[in-house]
């Protein structure tokens with residue numbers, strides 16, 4: 001398909017890489033190191049998969065950010081999902097990545113092994129179908145994700161209403177990217193001078209959602225797609241800004257991202273959800289960085305329906321995902337990396353999802 | 367998690383869903399988040415939902431740029 005393969009052409013990649021090296025040597029004359037954070041886990045995975053880090057000049061560093069929704073899911077949230085499955089006899093429906101995320105002591109995969117009803121879904125609508133086919137059973141969908149995934153998940157409510165289903169609800173742990181960017185920009189330990197902004201989160205929220213942020217923090221930012229040429233062009237664009245001492249927001253992913261985002265999706269989110277503080281695993285609470293269901297939709301809110309708390313939890317203290325997600329250490333600087341912690345036996349969530357920084361490092365960069 | 371791929375709309379069904387194709391495989395896609403979907407549009411699909419339309423003119427322009435870059439590169443030096 002030309003709209004995928006065309007963005008992977010290796011000769012074009014070489015041409016852009018050559019420009020990147022030229023720009024980088026100009027930066028090194030000025031003694032500047034480009035420290036670019038790719039905020040989104042899908043960028044992290046693509047960068048690792050196509051070996052982009054390896055072809056970059058020494059003074060261009062890519063630092064993975066907190067943009068893998070699975071990795072920032074609190075241990076307490078997993079604990080709550082396990083309680084639902086085991087003590088409340090509820091069926092859990094979830095994206096597959098969630099199964100191996102460690103809770104305080106167990107994973108959903110463990111709960112499934114012990115007889116819990118846990119269903120892996122590709123689409124949230126699969127969960128609606130399950131609920132419809134099994135009217136005597138109760139279903140809870142694990143509502144994790146950033147702005148990209150939120151509209152598909154809350155469409156469950158619209159569908160459930162249309163089908164008059166009362167046996168499905170959502171356990172929300174939705175996260176928002178702009179407040180996380182704000183927290184990163186304010187964090188003194190996070191030393192980055194450029195942001196590669198997410199592709200599909202931006203498709204929903206629109207390029208304009210970052211305008212204020214870029215102005216306020218005076219940090220070069222480019223919205224880029226997930227294909228290798230998109231990423232290389234994004235890096236080139238950021239280096240150009242750093243060389244020229246310019247700061248602007250550039251949308252390189254114009255084939256998908258509009259200035260105002262997806263109005264229909266944003267309206268849907270606004271109808272059902274309201275902002276709230278949210279806890280990011282390893283990072284802590286970031287103000288107004290989550291979305292919870294509005295009170296009118298309490299019937300679809302699993303935490304209210306079953307009175308379970310998604311707060312607290314005791315993750316393995318040795319895991320340094322928090323430092324990895326803020327770009328303070330690289331995954332292989334964690335003492336557990338590739339020793340006790342591997343994708344088969346992950347200690348921390350960053351090793352679970354293929355988009356987790358530790359898992360991407362493990363698979364492609366060792 | 368936020369990965370989403372362009373798929374071509376092959377069929378628009380009466381129930382408001384669509385059938386899209388990627389590499390000869392067809393998928394049911396919920397198109398309720400997109401306005402004015404037409405046959406042969408390309409949609410960016412994530413978790414069974416179209417989240418945005420691909421702007422084909424913008425995409426083609428980019429592809430043309432890459433084509434030129436690739437040509438200059440291979441003209442200029444051996445791979």
Ligand code: SF4
Nearest residue numbers: 320321334341348358
């Ligand atoms: S290697 Fe494992 S334990 Fe270490 S930070 Fe990554 S996920 Fe956590």
